Amino acid sequence: MPDSFFTHSPEWRWWIVFYFFIGGIAGGAFALSALLRLFGQPGDRPISRLGYFIAFPGSIISGLLLILDLKRPERFWHMLIQSETFRPAFKWWSPISVGSWGLLAFGFFSFLAFVGALAEIGWLPRGLSGLIQGSLGAVVNVLGGVSGFFLAGYTGVLLSTTNRPLWSDTVWLGLLFLVSGFSTGAALLLLLSWGRNTPTIRWLKELDTWTLVLELVVLVILLASVGTAVLRPVLFNAWGVLLLVGVVLVGILVPILLHFRPVLGRLTVPSAAVLVLVGGFILRVVMLLSSEAV
Amino acid sequence: MAEPMGFFTDTSVCIGCKACEVACKAWNQLPARNGGKVQLSGISYDNTVSLSGIQWRHVKFIEDFAPDRSTGRWLMMSDVCKHCVQAACLEVCPTGAIIRTEFDTVVIQQDVCNGCRACIAACPFGVIEINPETNTAMKCTLCYDRLQAGMVPACAQACPTHSIQFGPISELRQRAQERLEQLHAAGVTQARLYGHDESILGGLNAFYLLLDEPEKYGLPSNPQLPSRNLAPSAALSAAGAVALGLLGLVGLRKQRMDRLAAEERGQGEGSHAG
Numbered sequence: 001m002p003d004s005f006f007t008h009s010p011e012w013r014w015w016i017v018f019y020f021f022i023g024g025i026a027g028g029a030f031a032l033s034a035l036l037r038l039f040g041q042p043g044d045r046p047i048s049r050l051g052y053f054i055a056f057p058g059s060i061i062s063g064l065l066l067i068l069d070l071k072r073p074e075r076f077w078h079m080l081i082q083s084e085t086f087r088p089a090f091k092w093w094s095p096i097s098v099g100s101w102g103l104l105a106f107g108f109f110s111f112l113a114f115v116g117a118l119a120e121i122g123w124l125p126r127g128l129s130g131l132i133q134g135s136l137g138a139v140v141n142v143l144g145g146v147s148g149f150f151l152a153g154y155t156g157v158l159l160s161t162t163n164r165p166l167w168s169d170t171v172w173l174g175l176l177f178l179v180s181g182f183s184t185g186a187a188l189l190l191l192l193s194w195g196r197n198t199p200t201i202r203w204l205k206e207l208d209t210w211t212l213v214l215e216l217v218v219l220v221i222l223l224a225s226v227g228t229a230v231l232r233p234v235l236f237n238a239w240g241v242l243l244l245v246g247v248v249l250v251g252i253l254v255p256i257l258l259h260f261r262p263v264l265g266r267l268t269v270p271s272a273a274v275l276v277l278v279g280g281f282i283l284r285v286v287m288l289l290s291s292e293a294v
Numbered sequence: 295m296a297e298p299m300g301f302f303t304d305t306s307v308c309i310g311c312k313a314c315e316v317a318c319k320a321w322n323q324l325p326a327r328n329g330g331k332v333q334l335s336g337i338s339y340d341n342t343v344s345l346s347g348i349q350w351r352h353v354k355f356i357e358d359f360a361p362d363r364s365t366g367r368w369l370m371m372s373d374v375c376k377h378c379v380q381a382a383c384l385e386v387c388p389t390g391a392i393i394r395t396e397f398d399t400v401v402i403q404q405d406v407c408n409g410c411r412a413c414i415a416a417c418p419f420g421v422i423e424i425n426p427e428t429n430t431a432m433k434c435t436l437c438y439d440r441l442q443a444g445m446v447p448a449c450a451q452a453c454p455t456h457s458i459q460f461g462p463i464s465e466l467r468q469r470a471q472e473r474l475e476q477l478h479a480a481g482v483t484q485a486r487l488y489g490h491d492e493s494i495l496g497g498l499n500a501f502y503l504l505l506d507e508p509e510k511y512g513l514p515s516n517p518q519l520p521s522r523n524l525a526p527s528a529a530l531s532a533a534g535a536v537a538l539g540l541l542g543l544v545g546l547r548k549q550r551m552d553r554l555a556a557e558e559r560g561q562g563e564g565s566h567a568g
Contacts, residue, residue, distance in 0.1 A: 003514035008344075008420040010411035031535075035542040041550070071409020072431040078389040090392055093521055096412050097388035121427045121542035149538075160523040162415035163382060171523050174531035182538050203545045210541055218534075256461065 002229050004165040007162040009292050015069035017094070019062050021184070024177060025277075026058025027151035028185020030110055032207075034145030035202065039259060047200045048187055049117040052132065056114035059107040062151070064101070066078045080104065095158035102150045109144030115141070146171050152181025159287070166291040169230045171289065172222035177204060179218055183211040184280035187255075191273035195266075205269065208276065209259040213275065219248070239290035251279010299397035300377055300499030301450065301458055302466035304473055305511070306369040306485065308457040310353055315342060315372075318351040318450035321437065328490050338368075345373055347425030350434040351449050371502070371511050372449070372458055375400065375421045375434035376489060379496035382519050383413035383422060383433075386508055391431075398463070398499055399436040416515035418495075422472065436500075463499060467491075470503055477503075484543060489512060494521065 036044040067076045075083070079100040082089045091097040096150025109121035116131030118124045156173035166246050167173060184210040193201055223231065235243060255272040325348050327333070327341075329486070335341050338355035345352045352373045359366035377399045383399055384392040391406035392413060402413070402422075407430040410460030414422045414431060423431040423437035424438075450460035459466060467490055477485040488508050495517055508515050 001509060003418060003516055005513040005519070006420055006512060006517075007418060008414050008423055010415040012411065012415075013425075030356065030540070035539065039543055039546050042551075044542070069410075070406070071411070071424055071539060075389075075406075078391070078406060079410070082390055083406050084390075089388065091390075093524060094386050094388045096386065096410060100388060149535040153535065154528075157524065157527040157531055160527040161386065161520045162412075163418040163518070163520055164415050167415075168523060171527040171530060174527045175534040178531050178534045179538065185307065199549050203542075203549050207542055207545050211538065214534075214537070214541075237410035255366070286318070 001138060002165070002169065004088055004163055004168050004230065005167075005233070005294065007163045009164070010162075010293075011292065012069065012288060013292065015065045017281075017288050019065040019069070020177065020288070021281050022058050022065070023062040024152045024280065024284075025188055026055045026062060026110070027106065027148035027153075028181040028183070028191060028289070029042065030055035030106070030113070030148035030185075031145045031152070031182065031186055033113070033115045034108055034141040034148065037141045038138060038145075040180060040200070042215065044200045044203075045120070047189060047193060047198075048132075048227075049120060050192055051185070052110065052113040052117040053124060054185070054188060054192075054224055055110040055144075059103065059151075060111050062103060062271045063107065066100075074154045083184065088242050089189040095154055095161050099151075099154045102147055102154060106151045107148040109147055111273075113144055116174055116246070126219060133294025148230055150209070151186075153178030159291075164228075164291050165230055166226060166234045166287070168223045169227065170222050173220060174219045175282075176215065176222055176287075179211055179215045180280050183208055183215055186211065188277035189268050191277070193200045194270045197265070201269075205259060208273075212256050212276065216248065216252050219252075233294055234290050235286075239293070241284050243286045246282035247286065249274050251282060252276075255279075296396045298463040298478070298499060299461065300399070300436070300463050300466060300501070301374060301447075301505070302458055302470050302490075303372055303374070304459065304470070304503045305369065305371040306473075306477060306482070306503060306505055308353070308372055309455055310355055310370040311366070311454060312353050312453040313340075313454060314348070314351045314449035314458055314511040315353055317448040317494060318434070319349075321440070321448035322350065322435075324348045324350065324425075328558060333356060345375075345421050345433070347430075347432040348427070351373065355448045355512060358506070358510065369511065371452075372503070373512075374500050375436070376419055376451070376495075376501070377434075377436055377499035378493070378494075379499065380519055382418055383494070384519075384522075386412045386416040386520055388412060395438055395441075397436070397438075397441050399438065399441075401435045401438050402431055402433060403429060404430050404432070416520045418514050420512075436501075463497075466501070470501065473503060504543040548558050 029051040033048040048273045057066050067073045072240045119128035153174045157175035159167035160173050162168050208269050236288040258272040267280050320418050320535045333342050340355045354371045356369035391403045422431050422433045446460050450458045489501035
């Protein structure tokens with residue numbers, strides 16, 4: 001029996017499934033917005049603002065979900081501050097520790113960008129739009145984009161840095177979640193901009209398609225890296241069927257097909273986006289709960 | 295720092311009396327399973343099932359019978375936290391709740407733990423779980439309070455056959471080696487030590503003499519630290535972030551080129567028209 005089967009389940013269930021999904025979307029959406037701000041055109045701004053409007057609420061919901069998952073939620077601050085000495089609690093080799101600081105950083109930068117975006121559309125004083133424009137905006141976008149990428153990917157690294165079946169039997173989960181976070185972030189942006197057909201939308205569609213191809217490749221490598229001794233008890237069952245149908249077929253292959261053959265007319269793009277989101281969610285469900293079921 | 299202390303559990307003399315379980319529960323004031331209701335597990339004579347947040351000692355009953363029932367034996371083993379020299383739980387704990395004591399043992403500080411359960415997923419032996427009464431992660435403390443008072447841990451004190459022996463690690467290792475040689479001389483060739491040297495997680499401060507392969511006792515043959523996956527996993531993710539960023543940039547550059555080409559075409563047509 002593989003060594004990872006002698007362990008106990010941490011019972012990371014639905015709060016964490018939703019956190020991984022929403023955190024991935026928030027991080028991916030901010031990273032896309034940052035790319036558009038730093039290297040795009042003025043015409044890309046409406047979509048990048050949309051990304052900021054997704055990212056900040058996403059970071060708040062992420063934090064709340066993580067707190068709810070704790071068995072002692074009132075002690076959530078122990079993640080950041082040592083309760084005995086009140087000094088910062090930081091362990092670079094502990095993904096939960098680094099992730100707590102990463103989420104805090106992402107929340108900070110996504111808040112700044114959120115305020116900047118509200119200023120840009122005139123809901124707050126115009127001067128605050130400097131938070132996403134000019135040199136200050138570049139700093140916010142670079143640091144927010146890096147922390148967005150981090151948020152999307154560290155969750156998979158966290159799972160691999162355990163001794164549990166499936167999670168610790170591969171080093172590809174972080175990359176898989178990162179790519180999935182990017183594709184679901186792009187999908188939500190596409191869904192929320194339904195009806196528009198700007199160059200930015202075309203860029204997003206193209207990018208999402210290639211990201212889905214990459215996701216499929218990473219998923220195949222991940223499963224191959226795990227080996228049958230682990231796959232047999234963990235995924236050669238209903239979870240594996242859900243992975244194949246819900247993620248590979250519904251969440252990846254059909255949206256790619258819809259990109260090349262827009263058979264649903266004006267419903268093609270939103271339909272594909274919804275399927276990508278559904279697939280991204282099921283990916284988190286299967287990767288977390290199939291291991292928890294062992 | 296005091297001398298490293300620990301347990302040597304000689305499973306060859308364990309009789310499955312569960313005195314260790316009872317002593318542990320009594321001293322540490324741990325609640326009964328199922329609210330005290332009797333519930334049979336169906337696993338031999340084992341009704342406490344596994345180590346958990348309220349079960350810091352657990353006696354395993356392993357019925358080792360040949361398929362045709364021609365031969366058979368009962369293996370018994372009192373399981374406990376291994377107090378690893380390189381402890382996976384201590385490594386991943388984000389709050390600093392898990393500490394190494396002056397006795398080289400590993401203890402979870404109950405006033406610091408916030409119940410994130412990282413330690414549960416990290417422990418390669420399935421030792422830690424949440425205590426539902428405190429909602430914090432719990433496991434054997436190697437009776438830290440008793441050690442500080444110069445006393446022997448409750449389980450070792452209660453063990454009637456000296457299957458659980460407590461003492462300085464160096465002394466226990468010597469004793470374990472002598473017992474192993476004694477068993478080998480008596481023809482028990484399958485006897486072996488588990489965790490007595492640095493080969494398993496730098497050494498286990500609660501180590502064992504087993505009568506068969508570790509897997510038969512529910513012990514991993516090659517337990518490892520979770521951090522073995524950290525660098526490769528993080529590096530792959532970072533490379534992926536760079537690749538996705540470049541993918542986005544290539545798309546944006548293509549978009550700009552298309553727009554410039556369209557503008558040039560427009561100007562060309564305009565000058566023709568002019």
